Amino acid sequence: xxxxxxxxxxxxxxxxxxxxxxxxxxxxxxxxxxxxxxxxxxxxxxxxxxxxxxxxxxxxxxxxxxxxxxxxxxxxxxxxxxxxxxxxxxxxxxxxxxxxxxxxxxxxxxxxxxxxxxxxxxxxxxxxxxxxxxxxxxxxxxxxxxxxxxxxxxxxxxxxxxxxxxxxxxxxxxxxxxxxxxxxxxxxxxxxxxxxxxxxxxxxxxxxxxxxxxxxxxxxxxxxxxxxxxxxxxxxxxxxxxxxxxxxxxxxxxxxxxxxxxxxxxxxxxxxxxxxxxxxxxxxxxxxxxxxxxxxxxxxxxxxxxxxxxxxxxxxxxxxxxxxxxxxxxxxxxxxxxxxx
Amino acid sequence: xxxxxxxxxxxxxxxxxxxxxxxxxxxxxxxxxxxxxxxxxxxxxxxxxxxxxxxxxxxxxxxxxxxxxxxxxxxxxxxxxxxxxxxxxxxxxxxxxxxxxxxxxxxxxxxxxxxxxxxxxxxxxxxxxxxxxxxxxxxxxxxxxxxxxxxxxxxxxxxxxxxxxxxxxxxxxxxxxxxxxxxxxxxxxxxxxxxxxxxxxxxxxxxxxxxxxxxxxxxxxxxxxxxxxxxxxxxxxxxxxxxxxxxxxxxxxxxxxxxxxxxxxxxxxxxxxxxxxxxxxxxxxxxxxxxxxxxxxxxxxxxxxxxxxxxxxxxxxxxxxxxxxxxxxxxxxxxxxxxxxxxxxxxxxxxxxxxxxxxxxxxxxxxxxxxxxxxxxxxxxxxxxxxxxxxxxxxxxxxxxxxxxxxxxxxxxxxxxxxxx
Numbered sequence: 001x002x003x004x005x006x007x008x009x010x011x012x013x014x015x016x017x018x019x020x021x022x023x024x025x026x027x028x029x030x031x032x033x034x035x036x037x038x039x040x041x042x043x044x045x046x047x048x049x050x051x052x053x054x055x056x057x058x059x060x061x062x063x064x065x066x067x068x069x070x071x072x073x074x075x076x077x078x079x080x081x082x083x084x085x086x087x088x089x090x091x092x093x094x095x096x097x098x099x100x101x102x103x104x105x106x107x108x109x110x111x112x113x114x115x116x117x118x119x120x121x122x123x124x125x126x127x128x129x130x131x132x133x134x135x136x137x138x139x140x141x142x143x144x145x146x147x148x149x150x151x152x153x154x155x156x157x158x159x160x161x162x163x164x165x166x167x168x169x170x171x172x173x174x175x176x177x178x179x180x181x182x183x184x185x186x187x188x189x190x191x192x193x194x195x196x197x198x199x200x201x202x203x204x205x206x207x208x209x210x211x212x213x214x215x216x217x218x219x220x221x222x223x224x225x226x227x228x229x230x231x232x233x234x235x236x237x238x239x240x241x242x243x244x245x246x247x248x249x250x251x252x253x254x255x256x257x258x259x260x261x262x263x264x265x266x267x268x269x270x271x272x273x274x275x276x277x278x279x280x281x282x283x284x285x286x287x288x289x290x291x292x293x294x295x296x297x298x299x300x301x302x303x304x305x306x307x308x309x310x311x312x313x314x315x316x317x318x319x320x321x322x323x324x325x326x327x328x329x330x331x332x333x334x335x336x337x338x339x340x341x
Numbered sequence: 342x343x344x345x346x347x348x349x350x351x352x353x354x355x356x357x358x359x360x361x362x363x364x365x366x367x368x369x370x371x372x373x374x375x376x377x378x379x380x381x382x383x384x385x386x387x388x389x390x391x392x393x394x395x396x397x398x399x400x401x402x403x404x405x406x407x408x409x410x411x412x413x414x415x416x417x418x419x420x421x422x423x424x425x426x427x428x429x430x431x432x433x434x435x436x437x438x439x440x441x442x443x444x445x446x447x448x449x450x451x452x453x454x455x456x457x458x459x460x461x462x463x464x465x466x467x468x469x470x471x472x473x474x475x476x477x478x479x480x481x482x483x484x485x486x487x488x489x490x491x492x493x494x495x496x497x498x499x500x501x502x503x504x505x506x507x508x509x510x511x512x513x514x515x516x517x518x519x520x521x522x523x524x525x526x527x528x529x530x531x532x533x534x535x536x537x538x539x540x541x542x543x544x545x546x547x548x549x550x551x552x553x554x555x556x557x558x559x560x561x562x563x564x565x566x567x568x569x570x571x572x573x574x575x576x577x578x579x580x581x582x583x584x585x586x587x588x589x590x591x592x593x594x595x596x597x598x599x600x601x602x603x604x605x606x607x608x609x610x611x612x613x614x615x616x617x618x619x620x621x622x623x624x625x626x627x628x629x630x631x632x633x634x635x636x637x638x639x640x641x642x643x644x645x646x647x648x649x650x651x652x653x654x655x656x657x658x659x660x661x662x663x664x665x666x667x668x669x670x671x672x673x674x675x676x677x678x679x680x681x682x683x684x685x686x687x688x689x690x691x692x693x694x695x696x697x698x699x700x701x702x703x704x705x706x707x708x709x710x711x712x713x714x715x716x717x718x719x720x721x722x723x724x725x726x727x728x729x730x731x732x733x734x735x736x737x738x739x740x741x742x743x744x745x746x747x748x749x750x751x752x753x754x755x756x757x758x759x760x761x762x
Contacts, residue, residue: 045423056734080424088733095585096683099676100477104727107470109392109462121587121678125599134395134450134457150452184682185584216574216682305422307451 046082047304049297050105052098052115053089054142054187058218059249059269060289061089061116063337064140068114068293075301083301086110092217093184095119099126105135112136112300114293120144120188136300140292142189150303153295153315155287157189160266161196163319164241166203167283168264175206176238176262179230183218183244193243193266210237220246224253231257238262245284248272254280268322270334276327286320286330290337371750372698372714379721380465383728387464395448395457403434406449418451429456464728472605474720476675479613480505481687482716483668485694486620487544487661489712491558492695493624493637494657495704496551499562501665501691503569504543505684509669510573512536513586513679516593525592529674532593536670537663543569544662548655558658566688574681587678598674609671613713616664620709633657637704693740694719697747701755718743 051068053061065087072083088105090097095118103126105113113130117123117139127137127147137149145152168178180197182190194212201207215226223246231237238261245267247253251274254263258280265272268284275281288295295315302308322330400406408416409428418429428440429449441447446459464470484501491498512535519528547565551558577583590596598608624630632653635643644650665684673679698715700707722743726736 079422086727086730088727091734091737092686093682094685095680096480096672096676103473104477104724107467107473108464108727109394119585119678119680119682121585122676122680122683124587125594125675125677134397134455185578217685305424307419307449309452 044080044082045305046084047111047301048084048086048109049112049114049300050086050088050101050110051293051296052101052105052113054098054116054118055093055218056087056089056091059271060141060245060267060287061292063269063289063334064116064293065089066293066337067290067295068297070290071294071297071301075298079301079305081301081305083297085297093118095122099123102126102130106130106133110135111304112138112297114138114140114296114300115144116141116292117144117147118142118184118187120146123147136303138296138299140296141287142187144188149313151299151310151313151315153288153292153299154189154317155319156314156316157192158196158199159316160285160287160319161193161198161241161243162200163196163285163321164193164243164264164266165197165200165207167285167321168239168241168262169200169204169207171262171264171282172207172239174204177208177210177234177236178239178241179210179234179237180212181223181227181230181240181242181244181247182212182214183223183246184216185214190243197241197243207239210234218244218246220249220253223247224250227253227257231261235260240264242266245269245272248275248281268320268327268330270331273322273327273331276322276324279324282323284322286322288317291317369699369708369711369714372711372718376714376718376721379718379725383465383721383725384463387466387728390464391461392464393446393459393461395459398456398458400431400449400454400456401433405432406430406451406454407432408449409440418449423448431456465724468603469605470724472607472610474724475610475613475717476606477723478713478716478720479609480668480672481690481694481719482613482713483616483671484661484665484687484691485698485712485716486616486709487657487664488691488695489620489698489700489707489709490624490633490657491661492692492700492702493633493704493707494654495637495640495702496558496654496658497562497692497702498544498547498558498658498661499688500543500547500565500569501661502684502687502689503566503573504540504662504665505669505672505687506573506681507543507569507576507669508536508539508666509673509679509683510577510586510681511539512670513589513673514577514580516589516673517581517586519590519593521588521590523590523592525590525596528590528593529597532589532670532674533667536666536673538666540666540669541659541663544659544665545655547662548658551658552651552654570685573683577679577681584682585678585680589673589677593674594677598671599677606675609675612667612671616667617709617713624709629653629656634705637706639705690716690719693744696744696751699747699751701751715747 053064068085072085076083088101098118099122102113113135123144124147127144127149131137131148139149139152141154143152180194182194198209201209213226213230215222227247240261240263242265245265248265249271263281264283265281266285268286272284276284299310406418407430408418408421408426409430410416410421410425411427426443428442429447430438430440432438441456448457488498512532515535516532547562551561577586599606600608632648635648636650636653640650694715695712697718698711722739723736
């Protein structure tokens with residue numbers, strides 16, 4: 001028994017020594033963007049910003065992370081401050097874990113939080129508490145309007161859903177049966193996009209909505225499986241409106257579907273772009289993935305440094321429309337957004 | 342401190358137990374040392390890398406705030422950047438002015454009409470952080486107390502995460518129908534009763550099916566995990582047309598489960614302590630507890646000894662379900678909403694906490710205190726990654742390594758004990 005205690009003690013001492021070592025060499029870790037840390041003196045303000053996306057396994061949020069880091073580096077240089085961006089995102093979608101991350105960041109003295117909210121009902125209390133403690137909160141992609149956050153940055157979700165439906169109606173010639181694919185039905189942004197799809201569909205008398213199909217967890221394989229199941233059970237479906245690009249993050253998600261149905265989706269990421277090139281997806285409607293992180297960090301620093309808030313609490317971005325005509329040019333953007341330049 | 346009376350080693354004398362050396366002979370002593378040393382390391386790190394926390398101070402109504410630059414020239418707010426500001430000047434309606442210097446940590450938010458002053462604290466060793474770690478651990482730890490009994494029985498319960506989610510969503514459906522001004526004395530018992538009843542019923546079903554159908558609990562609870570998760574998705578969708586339910590009486594959330602006491606929100610942590618105490622008592626000081634260890638050690642022998650194996654097993658699974666329901670109730674009370682994804686994959690965290698706490702998946706061994714400490718170790722690792730500024734993506738790698746190390750150390754301990762006879 002004492003031997004085992006000694007083994008555990010030794011392991012703990014190694015851990016403890018590791019912490020102390022880390023304490024002496026914090027700026028060397030590769031995890032957070034401690035931009036300008038080499039020149040940090042006591043006179044240079046440091047703004048620490050936590051970025052909490054929905055899930056670190058979703059590639060759209062990796063672009064947001066790159067955007068946040070890039071904004072941190074740029075603003076550090078421009079303003080002569082030290083903007084430290086900390087990425088704090090659960091591996092899978094979990095609103096409770098997001099709320100715990102908010103609380104942990106607040107207790108760690110964070111200056112601002114940029115968050116894509118998985119479930120506003122669960123996050124509201126934690127975000128309200130953060131705001132009450134002086135933390136500047138900006139939401140991106142998915143909002144929590146009752147949380148007291150300073151601003152939301154992203155597309156107008158109902159308009160985005162409507163855009164998907166109008167593009168789909170265009171390629172379907174205004175006629176046919178449409179299935180709508182969405183992810184976590186508790187997410188406010190997704191439910192608003194679905195509403196947008198349904199409202200826009202009403203503009204086309206020849207279009208019928210078969211149903212709205214949701215799936216959780218929001219993974220590519222779950223989405224692809226759901227589409228295949230639905231299409232097999234309902235061969236009369238001639239159009240798919242995807243309010244997120246989940247199934248298109250796999251290689252062959254649309255086999256057995258694209259032959260009979262037109263498909264318009266959100267999220268022109270590198271893998272979904274391949275579907276446009278193959279002619280299996282007709283149109284992709286894009287969100288400002290890089291901008292989610294970039295603009296959120298900009299707004300927080302603007303408030304923290306200059307005490308300036310955005311003119312409106314809703315800062316809407318425009319859509320990118322990707323078709324076979326511009327798919328190659330659009331693909332070049334991703335090299336910069338993913339930090340490959 | 343081991344829950345099993347039978348695990349007291351003959352080599353450790355009564356006299357030794359009274360000494361510090363005796364203390365180190367307990368099963369949980371290694372975990373306590375790990376926690377203390379991690380805490381020590383984090384405290385030193387936190388002292389070398391302190392964090393700043395703001396204290397707010399409202400500006401008096403009618404007062405005006407202006408900004409002084411480095412040359413003490415006056416500017417309106419929102420024009421200069423922080424690096425160009427030397428002080429904020431607050432001028433009272435009667436003309437009296439007071440300067441709040443940026444070099445002293447003062448800052449002003451024109452939107453909230455509020456001054457704040459930053460003060461530095463240890464990044465780890467501060468009350469808010471410590472209570473937060475224990476609070477975050479409590480949801481898992483409470484379920485781990487039940488899981489300890491199951492694992493001692495050489496069983497497993499893969500459905501605790503789904504029970505946690507279902508109990509929470511059913512509790513939320515009931516609470517959202519309660520009057521907004523309902524007293525906490527009514528709202529809290531109703532919430533607890535509903536969630537614990539749902540959890541207990543699911544746990545009873547696990548135990549009864551496993552025993553009655555003579556199917557390994559892995560299979561039964563795997564099936565229940567999927568079925569209960571499906572029910573969690575379907576119920577609110579069919580009855581409320583939503584996947585997330587909030588709008589409880591405030592007395593249930595901020596009035597009780599999220600109540601602030603001395604600047605922290607400790608209620609889930611207090612529940613965890615109460616459950617851990619009760620669990621320790623039941624497993625180590627009651628006939629029922631002795632029976633659980635006896636069945637886990639040798640089920641056939643226990644049956645020949647006249648122990649009602651089926652009844653004990655069903656009761657253990659029922660208690661585990663009820664504790665998952667209690668944990669779900671704490672979660673909806675603390676976060677103010679029930680949602681269909683709640684508790685997804687939590688069973689793995691609960692099992693990890695139990696195993697790190699020294700429970701043997703072969704059965705016959707485990708402690709409630711160890712399971713609670715295991716949950717705290719997991720949360721400490723989680724928080725360490727944030728405090729040390731390590732990429733969050735490494736969290737799962739560290740967590741996985743911790744589980745493997747804990748099991749290897751535990752097995753080494755068993756081999757050494759066996760060699761000593």
